[in-house]
Each structure stands twice: as C-alpha cells, then as structure tokens.
Amino acid sequence: MFGTQSKRDLTLELQAQFPILRPSIHARRANLTVKFQDLYGFTVEGNVDDVNVLNEVREKVRQQGRVWWALEASKGANWYLQPQISSLSEGIVLKSSLKLAALANSITLKRLIRKGIPPVLRPKVWFSLSGAAKKKSTVPESYYNDLTKAVDGKVTPATRQIDHDLPRTFPGHPWLDTPEGHAALRRVLVGYSFRDSDVGYCQGLNYVAALLLLVMKTEEDAFWMLAVLLENVLVNDCYTNNLSGCHVEQRVFKDLLAKKCPRIAAHLEALEFDVSPRCDRVVLVPLF
Template identity: 35%
Template sequence: MDQEGRADRLAEGTAEDRIPRIDAYGFERPEDFDYVFYEEFFSRYLVVLTRRAIKWSKLMQGNNGVEKSLKVKRYIRKGIPGEHRALIWMMVSGAQAQMDQNPGYYRKLLEGEKKERLVEAVLTDINRTFPDNVQFHRSADPCLQHALYNVLVAYGHHNKNVGYCQGMNFITGYLILITRDEEKSFWLLDALIGRILPDYYSPAMTGLKVDQEVLGELVRMKIPAVANLMDRQGVMWTLVVSRWFICLFIDILPVETVLRIWDCLFFEGSKILFRVALTLIKQHQASILEARNFPDVCEKFKEIIKGPFVTECHTFMQKIFIEPGSLPMKTITKLRETCKVRLLAL
C-alpha cells in the first residue's frame, strides 16, 4: 500500500478502531476477535434491532406487562430489545408473579443466618466469575461481585436442595448484567433452577445428566450419522456438551446469541436448549463426520461453537426453529423418562 493509501486508511480508521475492545455488557473482546466481520454483521443487525424495538414499543404501549400468546411468542423468537429484556423475562417466566407474592422475602434471606459451607463455596467461585468482564473486577465501581454474592447466598438458603452448584455463578452473573437488580435476578434464577431446569443443579445433577442423554437420543433420531460416529469412537455426550447445558451456553456462544437463546428459554422452556444443540450439530454435520478418532471428535465440537454462524445471532435463531424439525415437548418428556430409568440403573 502506498503512503497516500495508508493515510486514507488511517483517516477512515479500521474496524478495530471503530469497535470498542469492551462490549456493551462489559466483556473484553478476545485477541482473535474478527472486528471486520463483526462490523459488517452488526451494521445489518442494527436494522433488525431498530425494527424490533419499534414493534415491541407498540406492543407494550399503555401496558405494564405482556400476556402469553402466539404473537408474543413470535415476537420473542425474533428478539427482545435490550431495554425491555429484563421486564419481559420477569413476566413470561413467572418470576414477577413470585416476587409480587413474596414482598420482602429476598431481603429477609439476606438478613438471616448464613451457612458457613455455603458462603465458603460461593466465595471460592466469585473471583472466577467472568474475569474477562470489567464490571466484575474488584476495582470496578460499582463492582458486581457484591450483587453476585448476595443473590447466590440468598438462593442457597432459599433452595436448600440445591444450595450452591458450579455454573450457577455464571448464570446469575448474566442475570445481574441484564436486570441490574439483585431481587429480580434472584427470582429469575429461581424460575430457571426451580421450574425451567429442574434437577440440573441438585447435588446429583440428575436432570442435567438425563438431558445430555436425551440429546444423544435426539441426535440418533435426527442426525443418525453423527450418532453412529459417536458410538464408533466411544465418545460420551457428557464429554462434549456438558458445559452447553450446565452454563446454558454462557462462554460457549457469543453474548448476544446467548441472550437471544435465553429470551426463548424463559418463554418456551428447556426444549430450546435441545433446539440450539441440534442446530449446531446438524449445521456442522459434514465437518464432524470428518473426525477419525476420539480427539478429533472433541476438537470438532470445539470448532462448531465458533465463527460467523453463531455470531449472526438473528439468522442463528431463525435456524434453531427450522433445522431440528418438529420437537414436541411430549417427545422430550418421554425420552427423559426412558433415559432417567437407564441412568439410575447404572
């Protein structure tokens, strides 16, 4: 490039110059972040966000909440604008109703006596939670570690069957980033752990183990070539997808994609996790089938959660409702029963 061309480029600035190194949620962008692709994607996505924001504003005009309906379901699948996300999650998950029915309960939990083992477990994980997010650094003002500690300790005393389990810190951290409110984060966590994902975070993690087996059965039904490969190479599903389920795709997929998944998770329930997992596998079926041994398979599953496909969150969310085909809840329920019996027999 000649000197004049270099000057023109500097004057215009590169994508890396224009896009902040810290995203809107406080996460530092990784070293290998593709600024050029992201700028192209976001310029398109901004048009979608603007259009959706106008539609949501009309839907909520003169109304403090939303009722469950096919229209709301359609709107949620197309994405909730950031300014409405906390409110909609609270309404459609039942968290708002629980909070309204239990005034002062969260504060009472915080003021009550604390179990030493629970507090120690939470404190151990606090500094490990989002080290790449500036809002969770001890030097941040305000530092979200304090809110994270409060919600996790309060929840551990509220749900004694669960207490505290690794993975809950990341989920709670996301809730705090979106709601900016401890009590709302507490009730949303309760909606997830108590109703939407039962037994995922209990000491035995039975629900989590069952759902990983259910995914294996769904892959066998819908993407049999991949299921056969997993069998031949002796790869257990828990080795490649356990973090997908336990962290609800946090630190697996890009932030905005995770939030779009959670929009649907709070409204439609846990089957959304299967739709996401099946879409990732089906979209990359050809690549996965190139694996020749156990390490290859594991490497392929690391590759399928990166790149443009998962960054283009709007297109990705359209795909999860098309690629896996029909996925009725009664099928998942039946598979859960079968897989639970099999697991408990081991």
C-alpha cells in the same frame, strides 16, 4: 540465456501467471483486529468483517424494537399482560393472560420473541414470561431483603465456595469484577443457597446469576429469575449433589440426536464420542 526476451518482459510474464502477489484489500481488512464492549460490558474482539456483521444484526434488532415500541404505544406498556375481554351470551368474561400457558399461545408474542426482544425490554419481558413475577408474588414484598439480612455473616460450605468463585466469575468485566459487583453476586448466590438447601451452591451457578444480574439490572429480579430457572424451568436436580437432572438432560439429547440427526449420531459414535458423558458437580454448567 533468455534470448531476446528482456528481464523486464520476463518479470511481466511471471506476474501475469501469478496475478495474486499481495494480499487483497479484503484479506488485509480481515486481519485488522478491533476490540469493543458489547451491551453488557463484555470485551468483544474480531476483525472488520465481524464488526460489519454485528452492525447488521444490531440494525435488525433496532427494527424489531420499533415493532415492540409501536405495540407499547398502541396497546399500553404491558400489552402482553393485559386481560383479554371477550363478549359471550352470558355477558363479558375476563380471561386472565397472566398464566404462562396463555401467554405462550399468543401468536403475536411468540413471533416477536423469536425475532428478538429489544434489550431495554428484556428485564420486564423475561421477568413476566418466565414466571418469576408470579413466584415473587407468592411471598411478602420484603422477602429478598429479609433473607439477605438473615444470612449475612453466616458461614457454610456453600458460602466458602461462593467466596472462592467470585473473583473467577468473568474476570476483567467492568462491573462484575469490582467489589460492588462481587457483593451483589454474592448476595444473590448466598441468598439462594439458603432458600434451597438441597441445591445450596454448585459451581456454574455463579455464571448464570452473573448474567442474570447484567440483564435484569437489580439483585432482587436476578434472584427471582434464578429461582424460577432452578425450580420451574430446568429438570429437577440439575444442580443437586448427584446432578441426576443433568444426566437426564444429556440422555434425552443423545436420544433426540439419534432420532433427528442419525448421520451425525452415527459419526460421533464411530469416533467414540459420547454426547452424554459422566459429569462432575464442580465443573458442569447446564445450558438452557
């Protein structure tokens, strides 16, 4: 049928026309799935290439960490909080760098933060720069312990909802999804629900507080970080009953999108996709 051309020659010819007859090494590696825990105990799943990218990021974080440690060694452990001294004709004036505005104006600090804060320094740096340290300093040292003791055993709509949400907060996490983790998270959330009765507890706060616990390491620091986020950083009323603050945030985002990215805004509008939809208190988790 094929004349003098042998079956072997025909096979070789067909192989030449279709050179990719089996997955490449890259494709096979991409199909290899690996699982591991990240720094905060969450299980990460990805292929080999994802792991390689992650390793590159980790190396950059380590390099940036060396810059932080060099400053720690040369300027002191709290170099970004030290008062700045400047010589004037009247004498020496101490300029307090404890104010957040002054810290934000530090070129070195801003550059370092934008490149990444080393994980081991995040609790200290976050606590200082967020304003949580300043907020904590305005109350007695025993404030958090006294608060948690005072509200222990009290039952409110907020505490009932918190107890309902605890098992659903990052299920499977090696620490958060344990009796010890649940107890720590509950104390932070219940304590804040009594601190600010207008907010009380809103679903979504459990995830925010849980992440703060993982980063800050201690309940008290996580509590004050939660307090400064809700009271100073976020728009007012983000977590109150009518979520008016969230509606404001979403409307601002919609207007900003139309101003900065008009083509995307027009495309979403053509799809009848509203980027500032009506939100429900029980499911909203504002991003910050």
